[in-house]
Amino acid sequence: MVAETVKIALEKALEIMGEREYTSPLLDARLLLSHVLEVDKSYLYLNLDSEIPGDRLKRFYELVEKRAKGYPLQYILGSQEFMGLEFHVEEGVLVPRPDTEVLVERIIELVKSEKTESGPKILEIGTGSGAIAVSLAYYIEDAEVYSVDIDETPVRVAAENAKRHGVESRTHFLHGSLFEPLDQLGEIEYDIIVSNPPYIKSDEIEKLQLEVSTFEPKLALDGGDDGLVFYREISSGGLRYLKSGGMLAFEIGHDQKESLIEIMDRDYRDIETVADYGGNDRVVIGY
């Protein structure tokens, strides 16, 4: 391959990625190139005329082609920021979304407004990258967090992320379905149960953005025929594990607020909803 400069490589990458809705072509190209060159993004701005070694150039174009087909940038870079913390991500874990920060922010706010002598025990159903569990443990210094996932990849990735952020002694990642692995821990009552469960209707997964529907784990998205299967399971199943007066907090899809209120109304009180920064209903909390 003929040597090419940073500038030329970026221009060619732009042509390849074009105007796909799921890419920010120039930003993506810069991130991919700095990833391949193992340099900071700022290096590129100062070295537009530097020639890129052939092997790196080849690798760069491979990744650009992959990205052009919709492969998530975060899986290539191996990372996504959430709540100001870098999380390692890879295929098999859902990429943390900024919308989910609203759920974590609200829980932190509620915990901090309540003075208790011992830290809260928090149970999460559906670990993913560990974004929720790790950031709760990180920002609530005395929280003890338990998080369950039905798939093994998230359990491994989340433990790695907990370690990266120094909260591994207060986070416990368990493999199994819903509440099933908890009994091995003995009788623990939780102050908070939190979940961002799969909530897309099964037949609507194909309609999501290509990069989500093709490359992100279906297990983390598929909420059954009406998208509400896991809300029902967690809402009723959680009663056995919650302290009296304990809190159940869910992330929801933008059109699921009424359904959630209906599901939680029987067993939970003081139900509140919180909108995300885009004005969509995103969080439902009950006690």
Ligand code: GLN
């Ligand atoms: N918000 C996710 C999306 O990108 C869905 C996550 C979920 O099902 N919990 O569609």
